Each structure stands twice: as C-alpha cells, then as structure tokens.
Amino acid sequence: MNSVKVKSPGTVANLVCGFDILGLALSEPYDVMELTLLNEPKVIIRNKDNFNLPTEAEKNVAGVVLLSVMERMNNTIGFEVVIEKHIKPGSGIGSSAASAAGAAVAANHLLGNIFSSDEVVQFAMNGEKLASGVKHADNIAPCILGGVSLIRSIHPLDIISVPSPDMFVTVVHPQIEVRTSDARQILRQQVLLKDAIKQWGNIAGLIAGFMKNDYELIGRSLEDVIIEPVRSILIPGFHEVKEKCKGAGALGGGISGSGPSIFMLSKEEATARQVEKVMKEVYDKIGIDYNTYVTTINRKGVEVVA
Numbered sequence: 001m002n003s004v005k006v007k008s009p010g011t012v013a014n015l016v017c018g019f020d021i022l023g024l025a026l027s028e029p030y031d032v033m034e035l036t037l038l039n040e041p042k043v044i045i046r047n048k049d050n051f052n053l054p055t056e057a058e059k060n061v062a063g064v065v066l067l068s069v070m071e072r073m074n075n076t077i078g079f080e081v082v083i084e085k086h087i088k089p090g091s092g093i094g095s096s097a098a099s100a101a102g103a104a105v106a107a108n109h110l111l112g113n114i115f116s117s118d119e120v121v122q123f124a125m126n127g128e129k130l131a132s133g134v135k136h137a138d139n140i141a142p143c144i145l146g147g148v149s150l151i152r153s154i155h156p157l158d159i160i161s162v163p164s165p166d167m168f169v170t171v172v173h174p175q176i177e178v179r180t181s182d183a184r185q186i187l188r189q190q191v192l193l194k195d196a197i198k199q200w201g202n203i204a205g206l207i208a209g210f211m212k213n214d215y216e217l218i219g220r221s222l223e224d225v226i227i228e229p230v231r232s233i234l235i236p237g238f239h240e241v242k243e244k245c246k247g248a249g250a251l252g253g254g255i256s257g258s259g260p261s262i263f264m265l266s267k268e269e270a271t272a273r274q275v276e277k278v279m280k281e282v283y284d285k286i287g288i289d290y291n292t293y294v295t296t297i298n299r300k301g302v303e304v305v306a
Contacts, residue, residue, distance in 0.1 A: 008102030097139030100127025222252030
C-alpha cells in the first residue's frame with residue numbers, strides 16, 4: 001500500500017477549566033486527507049479547499065509533520081498529501097490539529113504502524129508548534145486517540161484517555177478569527193493562589209464527573225476562573241450565549257480552544273438542539289455570521305477510510 005485516506009476530526013480543547021491539558025474529539029466536522037508515499041525525499045502539498053493555506057512544506061502544518069517523519073526515516077522517503085479541509089482555520093475547533101494529526105496517523109499507517117501512539121502525537125505536535133508557537137497536545141491527543149484526553153505532562157509525554165458518558169456537543173462558530181498565538185499573548189503570566197486552587201478543584205471535579213458518569217458534577221465543574229475571563233473579551237456575545245444556553249438546559253461549556261467557537265455539553269439531543277437554537281438567536285441579533293454543529297464525542301479519532 002502506498003496511499004491512504006483518513007478522516008481527521010475537529011476537537012474542543014481546554015474543556016473550560018483544563019487549559020492545555022484537556023480535550024475531546026468531535027464527530028463533526030472533520031477534514032479528509034489522502035497521503036501517498038514517495039520514493040524520494042520531498043513533500044508535495046495539494047489543497048482541495050478555498051482556504052489558500054501554504055503549499056510549502058515548511059509553512060504548512062501537515063507539511064512540517066511529514067518533514068519530521070521523513071527526518072526520522074533518514075530522508076529515504078517522501079510524501080504527497082491532498083488536503084480537503086472542512087474545519088475552518090482559526091475556528092477554535094482544532095483545524096491545525098486535524099491537519100497535523102491526520103498527516104501523522106496517515107504517514108504511520110503507510111509505514112506499517114512502526115511508531116507508537118505517543119510517537120505519532122509527538123510528530124503531530126510539531127504542526128501545533130508551527131500554528132501557535134507552542135507544542136501543546138490538548139487538541140492533538142483526542143484527535144488521534146478519540147474520546148477525552150488528559151495531558152498530564154508534555155516532558156515527558158504522558159497522555160491518559162479518560163472514559164466519559166455519552167454527551168451531545170453543540171458548537172457555534174462566529175465568523176470572526178481569533179489567532180491562537182494572539183489569544184495566548186493576552187493571558188496573565190501569574191495567577192492568584194485562590195484562583196489556582198479553585199481551578200484545580202474544577203479540573204479534578206470534571207475528570208471525576210466523566211469517570212463516574214455524573215452529569216451534575218460535570219456541569220458544576222465546567223468553570224474557568226483564569227483563562228475565560230481574559231479571552232472572552234475577544235468573542236462578541238460570549239456571555240449571553242453561555243448564560244442562555246445553560247438556561248436552555250446545557251450542562252455547561254465555554255470557549256472552544258482559543259475561540260472564537262463556543263461549545264456546550266448536553267445530556268440529551270433535544271437539549272443540544274435547543275441550545276443550537278439559542279446560539280443562532282444570539283448571533284442573528286448581533287448580526288454576525290456563524291456556523292453551528294450539533295454532534296457527539298468521537299470515540300475513534302483519526303480514522304483510516306480507504
């Protein structure tokens with residue numbers, strides 16, 4: 001086999017209180033990528049979308065990942081990749097991670113799955129560094145592994161897959177762009193001890209809620225006292241959306257990744273649909289274009305489809 005096609009899912013990182021350490025994979029939207037193995041050391045990138053992303057390997061998230069795989073293989077091989085993105089760059093639902101993770105998983109598949117899942121994550125993290133300036137795995141890990149991921153450590157890499165109950169995820173993507181690198185620059189470099197203690201409690205509560213299938217505990221724990229108060233100013237309508245969605249029955253939610261997308265978790269599909277209706281009403285009133293998704297947690301991660 002010298003060619004493979006994969007579906008690479010969108011992701012929600014941070015999960016409100018777990019900045020850089022928590023994320024989950026979405027069933028929709030997802031990118032489609034086709035990778036072909038070449039017998040010479042070069043990377044060819046072709047885009048099948050209208051996002052006009054760079055085709056130079058060093059400037060493309062997937063390209064950087066493939067270059068790192070080639071380096072590990074002593075530059076005895078190369079790749080051609082065709083990328084059809086459905087996750088808009090800058091959306092906050094893991095567009096760069098989908099490209100990076102899809103490239104890493106597809107390359108490993110073509111090479112006979114010679115690399116461990118941790119090694120595949122590390123390859124993909126090179127793409128996130130290009131996109132945001134930081135090697136973080138809160139999008140990458142769930143994108144590759146599926147489900148909910150806890151990144152206990154980056155150095156050394158220590159990723160834990162967290163069991164979670166079935167839930168519906170409603171996402172609204174206001175059609176504005178928030179660059180991850182910009183959203184990081186506005187964060188405070190120091191936090192009060194009392195805020196850190198509260199945040200630790202929420203993270204622990206959220207993990208416990210997932211593992212115990214305790215929806216009420218999940219809802220109580222979806223609180224961020226450190227990152228959200230700063231980043232939310234970049235997203236018009238954020239507080240109104242959050243308040244009204246919880247009023248419509250959502251367990252809770254917040255900024256997806258660095259934004260501008262907002263996500264909400266719901267126990268029932270009917271609630272998730274009502275949450276979507278609330279989101280649409282808010283952004284119709286504000287006058288900002290948007291996309292919405294009502295989806296579920298993707299348990300598979302990047303999937304080989306052909």
